[in-house]
Amino acid sequence: MSDGYAGKILTVNLTSGTSRSVETSAELKSHFLGGCGFGAKLLYDTVPAKADPLGPENAVVLTTGPVTGTLLPSSAMTAATTKSPLTGTFFRSVMGGVFGSELKQAGFDALLITGASSAPVYLLIDDGTVEVKPADTLWGADTFATQLRLKEHLGSAEFQVAAIGPAGEKLVRYAAIISGTRALGRGGLGAVLGAKKLKAIAVRGSQTVAVNNPAAVIANGRSLMEKLAANPQSAKAFPTYGSTASPASYSAAGLFGTRNWQTEVFEGAEAISAEANAKLGKHVRTRACSSCVIRSSHIWRAGEGPYAGLYNEGPEYETLWSLGAMCGNSSFDAVLAAERLCDEYGIDTISAGVCIGFGMECFEKGLITARETGGVDLRYGNADAVVRMIHQIGRREGFGDWLAEGTREMARRIGGASADFAMHAKGLEFAGHSARAIKSMAVGYATSNRGGSHQDTRPAPERSGKFGTGFDGKAKLAKECQDMTTIGDASVFCRRLTECGYGSFLNHEIAETLSLVTGQTYTVESLREISERIYAMEKLFNAREGFRREADTLPKRFLTEPIPEGPRQGSVIPPEELTRMLDEYYELRGWDKATSLPTRQTLNRLGLGLYAPAAA
Amino acid sequence: MTGLSLDHQKCTGCELCSLACSTRFEPRGFNRRMSAIRLRVVGIMDADVPVTCMQCEDAPCAAACPEGAFYWVPSTGALAIDAEKCTQCGNCIPACPYGTIYLHQDRPVPIKCDLCDGNPLCVSYCVPGAITLSPVATWPEQLRTDYFQVLKATGGSGK
Numbered sequence: 001m002s003d004g005y006a007g008k009i010l011t012v013n014l015t016s017g018t019s020r021s022v023e024t025s026a027e028l029k030s031h032f033l034g035g036c037g038f039g040a041k042l043l044y045d046t047v048p049a050k051a052d053p054l055g056p057e058n059a060v061v062l063t064t065g066p067v068t069g070t071l072l073p074s075s076a077m078t079a080a081t082t083k084s085p086l087t088g089t090f091f092r093s094v095m096g097g098v099f100g101s102e103l104k105q106a107g108f109d110a111l112l113i114t115g116a117s118s119a120p121v122y123l124l125i126d127d128g129t130v131e132v133k134p135a136d137t138l139w140g141a142d143t144f145a146t147q148l149r150l151k152e153h154l155g156s157a158e159f160q161v162a163a164i165g166p167a168g169e170k171l172v173r174y175a176a177i178i179s180g181t182r183a184l185g186r187g188g189l190g191a192v193l194g195a196k197k198l199k200a201i202a203v204r205g206s207q208t209v210a211v212n213n214p215a216a217v218i219a220n221g222r223s224l225m226e227k228l229a230a231n232p233q234s235a236k237a238f239p240t241y242g243s244t245a246s247p248a249s250y251s252a253a254g255l256f257g258t259r260n261w262q263t264e265v266f267e268g269a270e271a272i273s274a275e276a277n278a279k280l281g282k283h284v285r286t287r288a289c290s291s292c293v294i295r296s297s298h299i300w301r302a303g304e305g306p307y308a309g310l311y312n313e314g315p316e317y318e319t320l321w322s323l324g325a326m327c328g329n330s331s332f333d334a335v336l337a338a339e340r341l342c343d344e345y346g347i348d349t350i351s352a353g354v355c356i357g358f359g360m361e362c363f364e365k366g367l368i369t370a371r372e373t374g375g376v377d378l379r380y381g382n383a384d385a386v387v388r389m390i391h392q393i394g395r396r397e398g399f400g401d402w403l404a405e406g407t408r409e410m411a412r413r414i415g416g417a418s419a420d421f422a423m424h425a426k427g428l429e430f431a432g433h434s435a436r437a438i439k440s441m442a443v444g445y446a447t448s449n450r451g452g453s454h455q456d457t458r459p460a461p462e463r464s465g466k467f468g469t470g471f472d473g474k475a476k477l478a479k480e481c482q483d484m485t486t487i488g489d490a491s492v493f494c495r496r497l498t499e500c501g502y503g504s505f506l507n508h509e510i511a512e513t514l515s516l517v518t519g520q521t522y523t524v525e526s527l528r529e530i531s532e533r534i535y536a537m538e539k540l541f542n543a544r545e546g547f548r549r550e551a552d553t554l555p556k557r558f559l560t561e562p563i564p565e566g567p568r569q570g571s572v573i574p575p576e577e578l579t580r581m582l583d584e585y586y587e588l589r590g591w592d593k594a595t596s597l598p599t600r601q602t603l604n605r606l607g608l609g610l611y612a613p614a615a616a
Numbered sequence: 617m618t619g620l621s622l623d624h625q626k627c628t629g630c631e632l633c634s635l636a637c638s639t640r641f642e643p644r645g646f647n648r649r650m651s652a653i654r655l656r657v658v659g660i661m662d663a664d665v666p667v668t669c670m671q672c673e674d675a676p677c678a679a680a681c682p683e684g685a686f687y688w689v690p691s692t693g694a695l696a697i698d699a700e701k702c703t704q705c706g707n708c709i710p711a712c713p714y715g716t717i718y719l720h721q722d723r724p725v726p727i728k729c730d731l732c733d734g735n736p737l738c739v740s741y742c743v744p745g746a747i748t749l750s751p752v753a754t755w756p757e758q759l760r761t762d763y764f765q766v767l768k769a770t771g772g773s774g775k
Contacts, residue, residue, distance in 0.1 A: 069646060098631065144659075157770065158649075205649070206650075206721065207647070208642050208646065209645045209647065210644040214639065214644060214645050218639060287628050287629055290631045293630065293743045295744065313661045
């Protein structure tokens with residue numbers, strides 16, 4: 001079949017060490033498109049209700065989509081889904097690199113990992129051959145060493161390896177899976193693999209990604225490249241320094257969460273931004289994921305001082321924000337060092353920085369003392385403490401053992417008023433985009449099926465100024481962003497590609513691309529239906545876990561403490577405004593306002609009627 | 617004698633060269649393993665090195681071919697393989713000092729760069745400008761030295 005799909009879904013059971021593959025059904029393709037859509041459906045059907053996220057019943061689904069492995073720009077993506085050990089919800093995470101292309105070329109649209117091994121193993125997929133192999137000698141190794149050692153052992157650098165590091169092994173609740181330098185970063189996918197004793201997945205494939213109309217896909221890719229070349233962001237800003245340039249402008253605009261969102265202006269924003277550090281000769285070179293012309297990834301090296309000689313790909317905006325501003329840390333080199341450690345241990349930099357920043361506020365307020373922190377002076381601005389805490393998180397040593405649990409559980413242990421400023425939604429730490437200043441992010445964060453993620457509703461449309469700064473119309477804006485990001489993660493396209501090449505909302509251009517690749521006739525309307533179906537499927541997963549409307553909320557700080565200074569001073573999300581936006585949002589989705597769950601009518605419309613009892 | 621000039625210092629590792637190249641060998645779509653130009657990465661992030669045929673004047677691959685299937689294309693200066701003469705013995709593959717001739721199970725003839733009739737696709741897809749059409753002899757000395765050093769580090773220098 002020349003429809004963009006590899007045609008098979010591989011299931012590996014780590015308890016029995018066996019695998020089998022089935023054909024990717026026409027219905028799955030037409031109803032769920034690919035990527036996170038396949039992931040949502042397979043996860044719901046595989047993982048029983050109330051399964052322990054770190055038990056053998058949980059699954060990790062690594063997926064590709066119809067565009068993965070093609071010549072279309074920024075299409076070499078991997079999407080993963082699981083039940084998150086950090087949130088207890090459905091989770092999806094997406095990474096670039098080239099792992100997805102390799103999996104697709106090995107012949108698989110999806111790899112469904114179930115069960116758990118009793119001893120460390122790695123999974124070897126070499127075209128159609130699948131084997132579960134011992135990994136005792138790799139256990140304990142960092143993610144970079146694991147990849148290099150496996151490639152050497154397998155005798156070919158053609159293998160792409162996705163690995164967990166010590167943090168995944170130690171079940172850090174926001175441990176990541178790393179491939180190359182890219183991360184399935186958020187939500188603790190690395191911990192789920194760690195619990196399964198699956199150290200790594202090595203995959204190599206030689207099969208063609210056959211598409212419906214190759215000549216038209218090539219032409220479509222060319223015109224996308226021309227669009228990207230005409231967009232100042234993708235043509236100039238990203239290739240120059242990537243999002244590393246952004247902290248300064250975010251802070252200047254007054255929406256740069258600082259010291260655990262106590263303010264949104266950071267005095268160190270310039271110091272951690274690209275310009276200042278490029279001037280000091282720290283920019284090394286520019287990289288791209290497979291098939292990408294945006295090339296927003298950059299290698300930076302530390303200057304003179306304690307981190308001299310150290311380099312890493314990154315840090316990008318979110319990491320500068322979390323390990324920088326959230327911790328009051330204005331040392332770019334310390335952020336770089338902490339980020340490199342996060343990549344090696346296999347840790348999500350966003351959650352790590354937010355947890356440390358939260359710990360710092362608790363420390364400064366006297367809710368915890370040097371006794372809890374193991375003698376570390378956990379004050380804002382202590383750059384060395386940030387780096388030290390990453391080691392402790394990765395090893396679950398000392399206070400790191402608390403930090404490794406995430407802000408929600410930390411607040412439970414610390415007690416007092418700490419829960420009021422534990423900055424997460426459904427247990428997932430917010431990313432560096434202001435819920436108070438950007439109202440669509442407030443409703444987006446509250447309704448995201450994975451918690452405080454900036455990858456469902458996106459900040460860019462409202463930040464552009466086109467939609468005003470008030471509350472009106474923001475529920476619709478949030479939902480329409482989600483419609484697009486869901487299709488992006490199902491295709492699977494990089495977010496930077498969809499935003500710079502297609503725009504923030506579903507449109508005919510992306511429908512045309514998907515039609516040329518698959519041979520199906522997609523329209524904005526049919527894509528919206530698929531998107532709503534996928535989002536409802538994720539929501540049903542959460543419904544089955546017991547999540548209802550009460551869970552769709554924000555921490556007290558965002559609801560009661562206005563931004564104290566700067567251009568967005570006074571911005572806050574009064575509870576009644578959040579309620580109003582949520583009501584509007586559920587209505588737009590055809591979800592019940594009382595419970596937040598999809599109505600029977602909506603499920604029927606989306607062809608999910610079978611699942612209606614779960615939402616009752 | 618012409619060829620492709622590969623500047624690994626400009627390469628971002630995007631592999632669009634490989635993906636584009638594969639469309640010359642695979643009419644159904646895209647396949648990085650059916651391409652005459654490929655990416656080698658040093659370490660995890662230390663260097664991205666595009667590698668392809670150097671169109672050697674004294675080509676070891678041609679010398680290793682028992683059928684005399686290799687021939688020079690006058691219009692492009694590329695060394696090509698005559699599909700009629702090739703028996704798929706595979707002798708040319710280990711003979712290449714750079715490891716840039718490949719066999720693929722779905723192709724009757726080894727995959728080797730023939731400079732696309734003089735207008736290479738990889739060059740037109742290389743946004744950072746790392747690939748240009750110019751013979752190895754014209755590479756700046758430093759670039760050439762560095763390049764072959766990284767090539768060696770990625771295990772592609774043959775013997």
